[in-house]
Amino acid sequence: MIYEDEAFMREALRLAEKAAAAGDVPVGAVIVKDGNIIARGYNQREAGHSATAHAELSAIEAACRAAGSWRLHGCTLYVTLEPCPMCAGAIINARLDRVVYGAKDDKAGACGSVVNLFEMGFNHRPILKSGILEEECGTVLSRFFAALRAKGK
Amino acid sequence: MIYEDEAFMREALRLAEKAAAAGDVPVGAVIVKDGNIIARGYNQREAGHSATAHAELSAIEAACRAAGSWRLHGCTLYVTLEPCPMCAGAIINARLDRVVYGAKDDKAGACGSVVNLFEMGFNHRPILKSGILEEECGTVLSRFFAALRAKGK
Numbered sequence: 001m002i003y004e005d006e007a008f009m010r011e012a013l014r015l016a017e018k019a020a021a022a023g024d025v026p027v028g029a030v031i032v033k034d035g036n037i038i039a040r041g042y043n044q045r046e047a048g049h050s051a052t053a054h055a056e057l058s059a060i061e062a063a064c065r066a067a068g069s070w071r072l073h074g075c076t077l078y079v080t081l082e083p084c085p086m087c088a089g090a091i092i093n094a095r096l097d098r099v100v101y102g103a104k105d106d107k108a109g110a111c112g113s114v115v116n117l118f119e120m121g122f123n124h125r126p127i128l129k130s131g132i133l134e135e136e137c138g139t140v141l142s143r144f145f146a147a148l149r150a151k152g153k
Numbered sequence: 154m155i156y157e158d159e160a161f162m163r164e165a166l167r168l169a170e171k172a173a174a175a176g177d178v179p180v181g182a183v184i185v186k187d188g189n190i191i192a193r194g195y196n197q198r199e200a201g202h203s204a205t206a207h208a209e210l211s212a213i214e215a216a217c218r219a220a221g222s223w224r225l226h227g228c229t230l231y232v233t234l235e236p237c238p239m240c241a242g243a244i245i246n247a248r249l250d251r252v253v254y255g256a257k258d259d260k261a262g263a264c265g266s267v268v269n270l271f272e273m274g275f276n277h278r279p280i281l282k283s284g285i286l287e288e289e290c291g292t293v294l295s296r297f298f299a300a301l302r303a304k305g306k
Contacts, residue, residue, distance in 0.1 A: 051223040051247035052205075052214055061205055070204040085270050086242025089263070093239055094204035108275060110242070115273050117238050122261060 002132075005100055008032055008078045009133045012102070015042040015055065016080045016140050022047045026140045029055035029079040031063040031072065031096075038075070039063035055079055056087035060094050072096050080137040082109035082130065088117040091126055098127040102137025155285075158253055161185055161231045162286045165255070168195040168208065169233045169293050175200045179293045182208035182232040184216040184225065184249075191228070192216035208232055209240035213247050225249050233290040235262035235283065241270040244279060251280040255290025 008030055015028025019042040031039040041058030045051065056079050063072055076098040077091060083101065088110040091099055099118075101111065110117045111128055118125050161183055168181025172195040184192040194211030198204065209232050216225055229251040230244060236254065241263040244252055252271075254264065263270045264281055271278050 045223050049221050049223055050214060050217045051225065052210060052217070052243050053223075054246075057205060061203060064203045064205070068202050070198050070202055070206075072204065084242055084246065085263075085275065086239055086246055089237055089239030089242050090205050093207075093237065110238075114275065115268075115270075117268075120268050122238065122267065 004035075005078070005129070005132045008037070008076075009080070009100065009102055009137070011037060011040070012055075012078045012080050013133065013136055013140060015040055016137075019043040019055070020140065020144050026144050027055040027079065027081045029059040029077060031059050031075050031077050033063075033067075033072075033075045038066045052086065054084065054087050055081075056083050057090050060087075060090050060096075064094065070094065076100060078132075080133075080140065081105055082111050082113055084108045085110040085115070085117060092117065092122050092124045095124050096126050098129070100129045100132050102131070102133050103141065104130065104134075157188075158231070158282070158285045161190070161229075162233070162253065162255055162290070164190060164193070165208075165231045165233050166286065166289055166293060168193055169290075172196040172208070173293065173297050179297050180208040180232065180234045182212040182230060184212050184228050184230050186220075186225075186228045191219045205239065207237065207240050208234075209236050210243050213240075213243050213249075217247065223247065229253060231285075233286075233293065234258055235264050235266055237261045238263040238268070238270060245270065245275050245277045248277050249279050251282070253282045253285050255284070255286050256294065257283065257287075 016026035020026035039062035082105040169179035173179035192215035197206040235258040
C-alpha cells in the first residue's frame, strides 16, 4: 500500500511541476479508483484567474465528470499539499473514501494543521493519511518560493 | 442597507427556484460589487453531476471570470442558505469582503452553525450577516423537501 501510495503521489508531484511552470504555487492531485487514475488536477489560480482552481477541486470536478456522478465513493485523492478548507469541504461533499497528502500546510491546512474539518461533525469522514513523500512535496514548494524571492517578486 | 440586502437576497431566491425546477436542492447566490450584481449561481449538484456545483462556488467562479482575477475584494456574496465548509473556504480564498445569508444550516453550516470557518485563524475574515429573508429562504427549502417526500423519494 505504501509503495502504491508513493507511486500515485509521484504523479501528483509531476502535476505540481506543471503548475510551477505556469507560475502557480506547485500543488498537484490525482484521484484513484480501483488502482487506476481517473482524474488529475493542478493549481491554476494565477493562470486561470480563479480562486477555486486548486489542484484538488480541479481533480474532483474531473472525477465527477468521469464518473457521471457527484458521489466519488471508492475513490482516493492524492495531493502534494494538505488541503485548504475549500478543498477539504469539497472532499466531504464528494464522499471520497480516502485522502493522502504529502506536505503539511501550517497556515491554511484544514486536515490537521489549522483545523481538521474531518473531525468536526460533518456528514462524511474520509480516511486520512499524511506524510507520503513529504520531503519531495515540501521541496517543490520551497524551491518555487525561493525562485520567486530571487526574482524580487 | 437592509433594504438593499433584501433586494439582492430576492434575486438569490429567484435563482434558488431555478435549482428546484431542475430537481436540485434550492439554493441561490449572487455576488455584488458597487451596487451591481456581477455574478449569479444556483445549486446544480444533481443536474450537473458535480459535488462542487453549489450556488456559492458557481457564483464565485463566475465573478472571477467577470473580474479577470481570483481576488474579489470589494464584493459581497448573498446566498439563501448558510455556506458549507467548501463554500466558506472558497469565500476565504476569494477574499470576499462580506457574506450575507438567509437560512441557517444546522447540519452543514460552516458560518456559525456547525463551525464558523471565519473565526478559526485563516488568512481572511469576511464580514458576516445572517437572517436576511430567513423565513422565505427556509420556506423554499422546506417546500422542496416536502414535495420530495410526497413523491416518496
